[in-house]
Amino acid sequence: MADDTTLPETSPHGAPRDADRQRLLAHDRQARILALLRRTGSLTVAAAAAELAVSDMTIRRDLVELEREGRLVRIHGGAIEADNPPLVAMDSEEPSFDSRLRQRRDPKAAIAAAAAALVSGYRTIALDVGTTTYLMAEHLRDLPHAKVFTNSLRIAAALNGGVPEVYVAGGRVRADEMSTGGPAAIAQFEALWFDVAVIGVSGITADGLFDYSFDDTDMKRAYLRRSGTKIVLCDSAKFLRMSLVRIAPLSDIDILITDAEPPAKIAAALAAAKVDLRIAPPLTRD
Incomplete structure (x- = not known):
């Protein structure tokens, strides 16, 4: 049988x-x-x-x-x-502000210009520390009826004499970055509501956004919590890079402005998180 x-x-x-x-x-x-x-x-x-x-x-x-x-x-x-995991690089030390400002200056300038055009219609704008947000500030000097809130003393100085009203969070100053942070600074901005916040990052992976500094990261999270539209600026060299502190998952942001298409795994994660990906066009030279 x-x-x-x-x-x-x-x-x-x-x-x-x-x-x-x-x-x-x-x-x-x-x-x-x-x-x-x-x-x-x-x-x-x-x-x-x-x-x-x-x-x-x-x-x-x-x-x-x-x-x-x-x-x-x-x-x-x-x-x-499963057999092709993303190769993520770990950055353990933060380069100086000046060295970062020299690196990939043209792509950062293109991202900064695109971001400035995007936020030009908003009234209350929160600007995070970072080299790309610093380059962005120059485009905002003639922005009428705007109020700019920042924890970057460099950005505040770049806007000095311009049209926008500028407000700086008070707190402990981180020397090289020239950023203010700590409980007092965060408490000040936690009491406000911004139309839009623009933050910088040290790296992006499919798992989220990363930065080097605990203090700066705490303020970045405050910006994300207290803004209607959340924009991240990140040049493409920072894709598949992570550092000490995870700021937030990709689902916490609305728009990512960069200079080139991200790797497939990050693109898929951005799409799944419903993040609006925008590629800044290169700037034309006169």
Whole structure:
């Protein structure tokens, strides 16, 4: 007598039962998900669901099963290849402000100009410390009816004599960065509400935004909490780089302005977090 455990169960008419049919459909669907991953390096739940004409929930179940088998790694809103993890660099020491200002000056200037154009319609603008926000400040000197709030003494000095009203958070000064921080500075700005906040970062990965300084990071988080629109400026050399402090997940921001398309894994994470990615055009020289 044959061992019937080796045969698929069938209905009375000889067709595979529903459970077997569902397993076959899932197997085919998951094979197509893996094929998409091999082609792109990453995918979002929404994109996979649209491609395969199934629900987001179905794709999420497939991703859970494929991750359990070690075939992929789930990230927020999607997945990346298991055998091709992103190469993330760790920056342990913060370069001086002047050296950072010299590095990639043209891409930073392009980002700064694009950011200034974007915020020009807002009334209350919070500006974080950093080289790109510093370059941005020059574009805001003639901005009418604006109030600029910052914890950067350099930005305040760059705006001195310009049109906007300038407010500086009072607190302990971090010498090289010329930034104010600490509980007093944060408490001042926590009592306010900004139309828009523009922050700088030392690096971005699919896991979020990073910076070197605990004090500056605390103020960045205050800006994110107390603003209606949250903009991050980051030149493309900072992609796949992290440093001491994680500021926030990507889902905490609204817009990222950079100078080039990010790597696929970061692009997928940004899309999953519904971040508006904007590529600043190069500046033309006269």
